[in-house]
Amino acid sequence: HPHSRPRHPGVSTMLPLLLLLLPAAHGIAPLGYRPALTKDPQLEGVKTASTFVVDQPRCVFQNYSNAVIWLVVALNQAASTFNNSAGPGTSETAFQRFPDPVRAYMTLNATLGSYPCPKPDGDIAVLRVGSETSCIRDEMRPSCNGPLPGPGPYRVKFLALEGSVPVAETAWSVPITLREAKPSSTISTTGSGHSPGMIAITTILSILFAILLAGLVAMLFFWGSDSCGSSSTFSKPESVTVRRYNTHHVYDQPAARL
Amino acid sequence: MAKSDDCAHILQGLLVFGNVVIGMCGIALTAECIYFVSDPHGLYPLLKATANSDINAAAWIGIFVGLALFALSILGIIGVIKASRTLLLVYIILMLITFAFEMASCITAATHRDSLTPEFFLKQMLDRYQKSEPANNSDSEITKAWDELMLQNHCCGVTGPSDWQEYVSEFRRTHSDADYPWPRKCCVLDAQGLPVNLDGCKLGVPGYFNSNGCYDAISGPANTHAWGVAWFGFAILCWTFCVLLGTMFYWSGIEY
Numbered sequence: 001h002p003h004s005r006p007r008h009p010g011v012s013t014m015l016p017l018l019l020l021l022l023p024a025a026h027g028i029a030p031l032g033y034r035p036a037l038t039k040d041p042q043l044e045g046v047k048t049a050s051t052f053v054v055d056q057p058r059c060v061f062q063n064y065s066n067a068v069i070w071l072v073v074a075l076n077q078a079a080s081t082f083n084n085s086a087g088p089g090t091s092e093t094a095f096q097r098f099p100d101p102v103r104a105y106m107t108l109n110a111t112l113g114s115y116p117c118p119k120p121d122g123d124i125a126v127l128r129v130g131s132e133t134s135c136i137r138d139e140m141r142p143s144c145n146g147p148l149p150g151p152g153p154y155r156v157k158f159l160a161l162e163g164s165v166p167v168a169e170t171a172w173s174v175p176i177t178l179r180e181a182k183p184s185s186t187i188s189t190t191g192s193g194h195s196p197g198m199i200a201i202t203t204i205l206s207i208l209f210a211i212l213l214a215g216l217v218a219m220l221f222f223w224g225s226d227s228c229g230s231s232s233t234f235s236k237p238e239s240v241t242v243r244r245y246n247t248h249h250v251y252d253q254p255a256a257r258l
Numbered sequence: 259m260a261k262s263d264d265c266a267h268i269l270q271g272l273l274v275f276g277n278v279v280i281g282m283c284g285i286a287l288t289a290e291c292i293y294f295v296s297d298p299h300g301l302y303p304l305l306k307a308t309a310n311s312d313i314n315a316a317a318w319i320g321i322f323v324g325l326a327l328f329a330l331s332i333l334g335i336i337g338v339i340k341a342s343r344t345l346l347l348v349y350i351i352l353m354l355i356t357f358a359f360e361m362a363s364c365i366t367a368a369t370h371r372d373s374l375t376p377e378f379f380l381k382q383m384l385d386r387y388q389k390s391e392p393a394n395n396s397d398s399e400i401t402k403a404w405d406e407l408m409l410q411n412h413c414c415g416v417t418g419p420s421d422w423q424e425y426v427s428e429f430r431r432t433h434s435d436a437d438y439p440w441p442r443k444c445c446v447l448d449a450q451g452l453p454v455n456l457d458g459c460k461l462g463v464p465g466y467f468n469s470n471g472c473y474d475a476i477s478g479p480a481n482t483h484a485w486g487v488a489w490f491g492f493a494i495l496c497w498t499f500c501v502l503l504g505t506m507f508y509w510s511g512i513e514y
Binding site: 042 | 350351357358361364368371372375377385419420423427430434436437439457460461462463464467469485488489495496502503506509510
């Protein structure tokens, strides 16, 4: 082997970068948890056109009982550039100014007491991002959990703040893209074709009707004529009775005169 | 003579029997079509709004054809027993006219039934349910019909609640997606008509909303309606065909 151990190609650039970031990241503990869309239970509304549902961070912030846990919602591209020191409830992170000029906002603040650990069985522990519609335009409520303005994609993470100092953060979620509604004109209502039953009814009835018409024509055409020897087949009820002639009566007369 | 007398009597008997059956079937057809016209399932507003033929027209024609069949069958019985050429000719011509009308009714019912696809109802629902400015009366009727349908059958949309998410709709224009992912009628309601758990319904938690579509509840009665008119009418017409052929044969054999 030419090398005694494999060397990561980027390790030479990684080290100075880490050294640079270390003072800046002083104090924020990265938690391994990654927020995700709720999979259990299966929710029909896990993603709608302007809301989505993530699991609550249960048993994640156990060491931070004094912290307030915020949810950071960011545009996909703005996730990597989010400044953890940006204070919640300021215009820098106000929902009302999202997505332009504010590219990430903070909302859904809660203390550890709202996320008891362990989660009791049967409880549905979810957070619906976008459920508050009353404060969409209320500038006095910058931490409004308002409906998302577009399909995204968005990324979220949880950030724990003690006072105004960030102390812990989770990883960013994978990009979440919301549902987009198609216009109803895309529904094609034409050309389901004709069912075989309908075709059968039409053809058979047409044939029967044609036969009947032909029969009627034949009937009327042969009205006048005694055709096919069928004229006397069915006699009327009040039929003429044939009288019998007594032949003897005729020959008796001349004998009487002589 | 005796043999053809017997023949005559048998044919007369068959024709009288045939006409009795036609008369009874006519009454049955009238009763069936009156039942369909009375719209027991409340689907008429949904079926009315079509560009092509109207399934109700087929049922209305069926009512009158049934009565005509009954009257003509009586005429036919009298004509066969009296062996009167005039009566039977009138009978045959009127029966042919009735045959034509019933044929039209059957074909109309069958054709219209073919157009009742899920896509048809989906488009109608998206375009007209809860339309904010109802253009005419039929829009508000469609809204009422859908509400009643979703309430009675515990269903939502045509194929499911996702219909309201997948497509732009009139409903969406007046009801925000965050507050109303789907109409409130899709939620499981309590005795007062309020959702049992509104948040559960909005989230789509199984048990708090109706997850199945209403298409089965619509197409079931609509199919029965259409096939009832079409196939029963077809059966009557086949029988009528045989009776008419026999009558024509009988007519041509009557001496005058």
